[in-house]
Amino acid sequence: MKLQVESFGSETEWARGIADRWQERLTANPALRHCLAAGLTPVRIYAEMIRRVREGSARFGDARIFLLDEYGGLAPDDPGRCANMLRRFLVDHLDLPPSAFFTPSVDAPDLDAACREYDATIGGGFDLVLLGIGTNGHVGMNEPGTPVDIDTHRAGLHVETVTSSARYMNHDRFPTWGLTIGLRPLLAAREVWLLATGAAKAGIVARLLAEEAHSDLPASWFRDHPNARLFLDRAAAGDVLA
Ligand code: PGA
Secondary structure: OOEEEEEEOHHHHHHHHHHHHHHHHHHOOOOOOOEEOOOOHHHHHHHHHHHHHHHHOOOOOOEEEEEEEOOOOOOOOOOHHHHHHHHOOOOOHHHOOOOHHHOOOOOOOOOOHHHHHHHHHHHHOOOOEEOOOOOOOOEEEEEOOOOOOOOOOEEEEHHHHHHHHHHHOOOOOOOEEEEEEHHHHOOOOOOEEEEOOOOOHHHHHHHHOOOOOOOOHHHHHHHHOOOEEEEEEHHHHHHOOO
């Protein structure tokens, strides 16, 4: 396994440690092309980066951000939409030009065409990808069973993922599908950071560290990525690193 594992004593230290590395990457390459997850896991890291932009120690003026995935069937202004969450928790508070934030066109009549268009916009790929790990091992909407060589695609959500989307919704019309960047461009990224916090993720983290790469556990493909890190807080690390 090439995956490098780093665990932190608390979620606050975890967020600061990851933000330190992110700031370094941006300093080394101000035109960093990011793929970023919405969801709750990265919110503390995003808050740290906003703070650093405000104090002048980080800048996104030449960077690009691509949204990892988006729920289908929600109104464009639904606060649970991934783009709206990422705007609220990060993008709206950065010095990033609005034209440098890219999202898949989940409302397009032709979703296949929308996926190919997103792949074309992604073009040369990502310098840095941040991914939360779902409790069933998904990354983005690449659910267990997803082919490893897939590009941006329409994905059906597993029951567990539909249920956990409730955390993001202020209604009960939970999404059942979405568009997601596929495993192929994620695995082609120059650097990938897998994120997990909290005791609810300890089980999937233990599996990720114990099992060989296989498609029932999509996050496991990153075990053999040449430049991937798994960042854990104490609760998500559970017993495996004790
Ligand atoms: P979370 O979700 O960041 O809200 O824990 C992770 C995921 O399900 O992808």
